Each structure stands twice: as C-alpha cells, then as structure tokens.
Amino acid sequence: MDQIVLVTGGSRGIGAATSKYLAQRNYAVCVNYISNKADANRLVAQIKDDGGVAIAVQADVSMEDDVIRLFKSIDESLGQVTHLVNNAGILLPQMRVSEMTAERINTVLTTNVTSYFLCCREAIKRMKSGGSIVNVSSAASRLGSPSEYVDYASSKGAIDTLTIGLSLEVASQNIRVNCVRPGFIYTTMHADGGEPNRVDRMKTLIPLQRGGSPEEVAATIAFLLSKDASFITGTFIDIAGGK
Ligand code: NAP
Numbered sequence: 001m002d003q004i005v006l007v008t009g010g011s012r013g014i015g016a017a018t019s020k021y022l023a024q025r026n027y028a029v030c031v032n033y034i035s036n037k038a039d040a041n042r043l044v045a046q047i048k049d050d051g052g053v054a055i056a057v058q059a060d061v062s063m064e065d066d067v068i069r070l071f072k073s074i075d076e077s078l079g080q081v082t083h084l085v086n087n088a089g090i091l092l093p094q095m096r097v098s099e100m101t102a103e104r105i106n107t108v109l110t111t112n113v114t115s116y117f118l119c120c121r122e123a124i125k126r127m128k129s130g131g132s133i134v135n136v137s138s139a140a141s142r143l144g145s146p147s148e149y150v151d152y153a154s155s156k157g158a159i160d161t162l163t164i165g166l167s168l169e170v171a172s173q174n175i176r177v178n179c180v181r182p183g184f185i186y187t188t189m190h191a192d193g194g195e196p197n198r199v200d201r202m203k204t205l206i207p208l209q210r211g212g213s214p215e216e217v218a219a220t221i222a223f224l225l226s227k228d229a230s231f232i233t234g235t236f237i238d239i240a241g242g243k
Contacts, residue, residue, distance in 0.1 A: 001028040001053060004078045005225070006070070008032045008061050008119055009088030011040035013187030014136065017214035018085055018221050019043060023052035025222060028078045031056045032070060032088065053078070061088050061115035071122040080126035083225050086116040086159075087136040093194035094148045105151050112155035113162075120166060120177075130174030133166075134224045135159050136217075139183040139240040149193065156181075160236065167234030176233040178224040183240025184211045207242030 005022050009015040011033035020043065023029045029047065031054055033040040040056035047054040055077050059070035074081055089112045092104055116135055123133060140149065141156035160179060167177035184206060190198040199211035217239050223229055224237065 001026065001078070003027040003083060004030075004074065004081050005083035005085060006030045006032060006074060006081050006119065006123070007085045007087055008115065009034075010085075011036045011043060011056070013189060014182065014185060014214045014217045014221075015085070015087040016043050017218040018087065019054065020047060021215070021218040021222050022083075022085075022225070023047040023054055024050070025226075027083065028053040030054070030070075030074045030078060030081075032059055032061065034058065034060050034088070061119060062110040064118055067115070067118040067122055071126070075126075081123050082127065082131050084119055084123040084131070084133045085136065085221055085225065086119050086133065088115055089136065089138075089155075089189075091149055091152050091189050091193035093192075096147050097150050100151060108151040108155050109158075112152065113158045116159055116162060120162070124170060124173075124175060127173070127175050131176075132225045132229075133175065133177045134221045135163050135177070135179045136221070137163070137179050137181045137236070139181050139238060139243060141181060142238075143243075152193075163236070164234055171233055176224075176229070178229070178232060178234070179236045180217060180220050180224065181236055181238045181240065182212060182217045183238070183243050185217060185239075186211050186213060205243065206240070210241065212239060212241060 010019040010031035059066040137159040138156040140153035145153035163179040184199040
C-alpha cells in the first residue's frame with residue numbers, strides 16, 4: 001500500500017474513528033495505544049474484517065525510546081509512514097492553576113506536546129518523497145479553559161505553534177503540516193477530566209447547540225491528510241460547532 005499512516009492514541013475516541021475512516025480509504029493504519037490493548041486489538045480486527053490493513057502497537061508516545069520502537073515496528077510491518085495523525089492526549093481532573101503541581105503540569109506537557117514533536121521527528125525522517133501530518137489540537141488553545149484545565153489548554157497552544165513553525169520548516173520537502181481544533185466531542189476523555197457528562201452540560205453554549213462526534217473530527221482530519229488538501233499547509237480547522 002502506498003499510504004501508510006500512524007494514528008497515535010488510535011484505540012479510542014477520535015483516534016479510533018480516524019483509524020477506521022482512513023482504513024476505509026486505502027490507508028494501511030498503525031493504531032497506537034498506551035494501555036488499552038483489548039480496544040486496539042478489537043479495532044484492528046474490525047478493520048481487517050472489512051478488508052483493510054492495520055496493526056496495533058503499544059507505545060507511550062511521550063517516551064523517546066517508545067516512539068523510536070513504534071516507528072521501527074511500523075517500518076517492519078507496514079513500511080515507512082507517509083502520513084501521521086498526532087492525536088494521543090490526556091486531560092487531568094479540573095483544577096485551578098494555583099493548585100497544580102509540577103508533576104501534573106509536566107505529565108500533561110510531555111504527553112500532549114513532547115509526543116507530537118517526537119512523532120513528527122520520526123515521521124519526517126521517513127517522508128523522503130513528501131508526506132502529510134495532522135496535529136489534533138483543541139478549541140481550548142483559543143479559549144484557555146480557565147478554572148478547569150489551563151495546563152491542557154496551554155499544551156494545545158504549543159501544538160498550534162508547532163504546526164505553524166514545522167509547516168514552514170518542511171514545506172520545501174513537500175511535507176504538509178496542518179491542525180484540527182475540535183471543541184466538545186463525545187468521548188470518554190471528559191470522564192478522565194472529572195466530568196463524564198461535560199459535553200451535555202456545555203452544549204447550550206455551543207452555537208450549533210450540540211456536541212460533536214468523533215466521526216465528524218475524523219472526516220476533517222482525513223481531508224487535511226489527503227491529496228484533496230494538496231495546497232494546504234500550516235492551516236487550522238476548528239471543529240467546534242461555531243464556538
Ligand atoms: P480519549 O478518548 O481519551 O482517547 C485517548 C487516546 O490516547 C487513547 O487511545 C489512549 O490510549 C491514548 N493515549 C493517551 N496517552 C497516551 C500515550 N502517552 N501514548 C500513547 N497513547 C496515549 O481522547 P479523545 O477525546 O479521543 O481525544 C483525542 C485527541 O483529541 C486528544 O489530543 C484531545 O486532546 C483532542 N481533543 C479532544 C476533545 C474532546 O472533546 N474529546 C476536544 C478537543 C481536542 P489507551 O486507549 O491505551 O488509553
């Protein structure tokens with residue numbers, strides 16, 4: 001297959017929907033996960049049943065050695081990546097900045113930011129005849145998430161800046177780097193953030209009056225990744241119902 005994509009955090013939520021969507025469009029997909037082996041394997045089996053090509057690889061993408069091992073596994077099983085979706089991310093329980101420990105802040109930053117840098121680095125090395133990267137940021141980068149997750153919002157601000165800088169750095173290598181900024185999307189991430197029903201609580205504040213689905217984010221990621229977006233780089237698409 002000539003399109004080989006790594007989806008970090010592909011076992012659940014937006015990453016799982018994206019993995020499925022891309023597999024249906026002739027990408028060989030590496031579904032990365034950190035601990036949820038069962039969900040990752042179930043998704044890979046489903047893609048294969050539908051005639052697609054996929055593997056699941058465990059790796060903590062905030063760890064350099066794991067990222068190197070992850071890319072080597074893909075090299076050996078599928079070939080060198082041509083596309084990357086940087087998606088793995090975490091949200092920790094709601095807290096004001098005045099309460100945050102260095103340990104918490106560093107956990108959020110290494111998982112949500114260092115991982116994206118490391119995966120971009122390894123992908124770019126392999127994209128010798130061009131490629132495409134989509135970074136999953138968040139509307140939080142624009143809104144700041146006061147009294148809830150300023151650490152998370154700041155990590156996404158860093159991803160916006162990574163997108164701008166890296167897109168310019170690698171444009172002459174025919175590597176495109178774009179970004180999506182989802183708003184409130186129905187996934188279990190909100191439970192990790194301390195409020196499982198957060199999307200429903202917030203939906204009246206969203207101009208479109210509802211939360212988004214992982215599939216709606218997947219479709220936009222797939223567009224930016226694809227040849228249909230061949231003259232688009234350094235661009236952001238907000239998928240946030242108008243907020
Ligand atoms: P989710 O349902 O909580 O899934 C998170 C995924 O990331 C899982 O596959 C998880 O693997 C993986 N993961 C977490 N830490 C990892 C690590 N260190 N290494 C490798 N994989 C790791 O999240 P989601 O809601 O789909 O969010 C996906 C992305 O969209 C994140 O970057 C998030 O910030 C962004 N986003 C989400 C929303 C929203 O409303 N949901 C809004 C804006 C932006 P396991 O299954 O093994 O745990």
